[in-house]
Amino acid sequence: MAGLADSGANPDVDLLYDINGLAKDAPHWFDRLMEYIGEYGLLLAMVLLVVWCWWSVRRRGGERAAASVAALVWAPLAAGLAVLVNVPIRGFVRRPRPFLDHQGLDVLVSGKTDFSFVSDHATITMAMGVALFVANRRFGLAGIGLALLEGFCRVYMGVHYPTDVVGGFALGTAVALLLSPPAMILLTPLLRAVEGSAWGGWLVRSRRAAGSRGGADSRGRTGDRASATEERDLAA
Structure with a gap:
């Protein structure tokens, strides 16, 4: 697979030089x-972003609070x-970092000695962005945007090929989507148990949301008792 790094009529390498070339023309501080x-x-x-989404979900409360927090x-x-899935993939592909096979790159980060395909940074950010999108579309779109920017930065820095980034995006998306259903089956009951506990309920629902729910339950029970009293009075 190291042949993927060969220069010449290779759009992957051409795009690498085009994006990394921006670093050569940019000021040092940038x-x-x-x-x-x-x-x-x-x-x-x-x-x-995930913490912000969690804070928003727990403040809003609602019947699906536990499921929403489980998704987060x-x-x-x-x-x-x-x-973890990327570990055997890197060991199988064994693709060197681009600066080891190509001259003239402006490498902004030194000390990268591991293999290049696929990018851990792209994998992590896209997995979190897609999982966040499943939980909340508005926050998820922002997360996917951050992941795309991360992928651009890795090529700009000269430490990854564009296909390393695309592979990371694909891997992160696949893990986040394909394993989401079994993960939710396991995590949702756990978060419901936490929500009902005296020590961990705040993790799922804020005090204000819990108080509003309790007040609504209390009013509902009071209304039921009032209705029952009226029925007894009418029967008498």
Whole structure:
């Protein structure tokens, strides 16, 4: 598979040089910014996006709160599982990093000695973005947008081929979607049990949402008792 890295009439390599060439023309400070964003920043932004979605879901409450939180729990789990699946894939393909086979690349991150296909960063962000989309479309679209930006950054930094990124997107999407149904079957009852517990209910529903639900239940029970009293009075 190392032959994929050969130069010449190879659109993968041509696109690599085109995107990475932007780094050569950019100011030094911009390259350092892209280095941080591509290596750490977008991963952190994805985590914060999931936390933001969780905060929104638990404040809203509702009957499906446990299922919604379970879907959000699946997002980081899907990312971790996708990275584990990538371990044997990398070992089988054994594709060197592009800067090892091609001269003239502007490599923004040093010390990358592992194999190139597929990109872990692209896999993680797309798995989380797709899983987030399953839980909430609005937040999910933002997550997928972050994943696409991550893929661009990895090529811009000179550490991955475009096909490494596309492979990561495919792997992350496949794991997040195909394993979502069994994951929800396992996680939803667990989150419902947490929701009903005295120690972990706040993880699924905020106090305000829980209070609103309790108030509604209380009003419902009061109304039932009032109706029963009226029926007894009419019968007498």
